[in-house]
Amino acid sequence: MTRLLDIQNVSLAFRQRTGLFSPPNLIPAVRSASLHVDAGEVVAVVGESGSGKSTLAKMVLRLLTPDTGTIAIDGKPAQSLGPREFARLVQPVFQDPYSSINPKRTLAEIIQTPLKIAGGVSARECEERARDLFERVGLPMRLFHSYPNQISGGQRQRVAIARALILRPKLLVCDEPTSALDVSVQAQILELFNELKQDFGLTYLFISHNLAVVERIADRIAVMYRGEIVEQGATDAFFAAPTHPYSKMLLSSVLPPIPGRPLPTVSRVFELNTPRGSQP
Numbered sequence: 001m002t003r004l005l006d007i008q009n010v011s012l013a014f015r016q017r018t019g020l021f022s023p024p025n026l027i028p029a030v031r032s033a034s035l036h037v038d039a040g041e042v043v044a045v046v047g048e049s050g051s052g053k054s055t056l057a058k059m060v061l062r063l064l065t066p067d068t069g070t071i072a073i074d075g076k077p078a079q080s081l082g083p084r085e086f087a088r089l090v091q092p093v094f095q096d097p098y099s100s101i102n103p104k105r106t107l108a109e110i111i112q113t114p115l116k117i118a119g120g121v122s123a124r125e126c127e128e129r130a131r132d133l134f135e136r137v138g139l140p141m142r143l144f145h146s147y148p149n150q151i152s153g154g155q156r157q158r159v160a161i162a163r164a165l166i167l168r169p170k171l172l173v174c175d176e177p178t179s180a181l182d183v184s185v186q187a188q189i190l191e192l193f194n195e196l197k198q199d200f201g202l203t204y205l206f207i208s209h210n211l212a213v214v215e216r217i218a219d220r221i222a223v224m225y226r227g228e229i230v231e232q233g234a235t236d237a238f239f240a241a242p243t244h245p246y247s248k249m250l251l252s253s254v255l256p257p258i259p260g261r262p263l264p265t266v267s268r269v270f271e272l273n274t275p276r277g278s279q280p
């Protein structure tokens with residue numbers, strides 16, 4: 001199996017200045033993290049707020065540069081890839097689709113932008129690809145020339161996903177992609193991620209603080225705690241028997257025991273919280 005993403009012993013500390021002449025405080029956000037994602041896999045990184053998940057994702061996306069360690073994508077050092085080559089391999093989907101898409105452009109323009117920048121296709125083909133994706137992510141065609149403020153949060157996230165797919169990347173780095181959405185819409189977007197994975201042969205690095213979400217999508221789970229990956233393993237094994245004390249705490253914190261009842265799975269908790277029949 002092809003190793004699409006290979007993170008080896010990556011560390012990054014933020015430098016925070018407290019005064020003009022005082023030395024910077026070092027905030028170790030990620031400490032010697034190693035993680036790989038094989039082609040076709042969904043690997044979720046979970047952990048509480050501040051554990052370093054987004055910093056790790058930003059290093060994979062080359063928005064931050066590691067202090068030490070290496071990141072290889074499709075067998076090549078990430079920093080050796082040109083911007084176009086990188087964009088054709090890796091695309092992001094962020095938490096808040098409203099701040100990650102340009103409110104002054106139509107949805108049609110937003111989706112086509114990465115392909116126009118990358119070049120190599122005619123304007124007609126570019127629009128055709130955008131139309132196909134628009135439908136594929138479940139958006140009604142009548143909205144193609146609308147603006148982001150004319151659609152719902154769930155629809156905006158669908159636009160962000162279509163934009164991420166237009167260059168036909170191999171790896172999507174999804175940083176809390178459902179966290180800003182209502183629970184019912186979260187479930188629909190997760191379903192979409194699952195369908196797109198099959199249709200486009202995608203691989204996901206999926207960042208989430210929500211175990212109910214990752215149980216639905218991940219093949220493997222890595223747990224981050226204070227910047228370190230303290231445990232990783234297959235999703236089923238993780239939920240059946242987490243090994244690290246922090247993982248156990250994380251699981252018990254979303255599974256409050258109900259006296260006299262067997263412990264529900266995280267999925268069941270998620271289902272119970274999902275209002276029925278809601279629209280995106």
Ligand SMILES: Nc1ncnc2c1ncn2[C@@H]1O[C@H](COP(=O)(O)OP(=O)(O)OP(=O)(O)O)[C@@H](O)[C@H]1O
Pocket residue numbers: 014015016027028029047048049050051052053054055056209
């Ligand atoms: N730009 C920054 N400058 C200084 N410190 C930062 C910066 N970004 C993150 N940090 C710190 O680095 C650590 C890891 O933050 P990070 O955002 O990666 O965590 P996270 O697990 O993604 O949390 P959340 O889910 O809340 O975003 C935290 O202590 C955070 O305060």
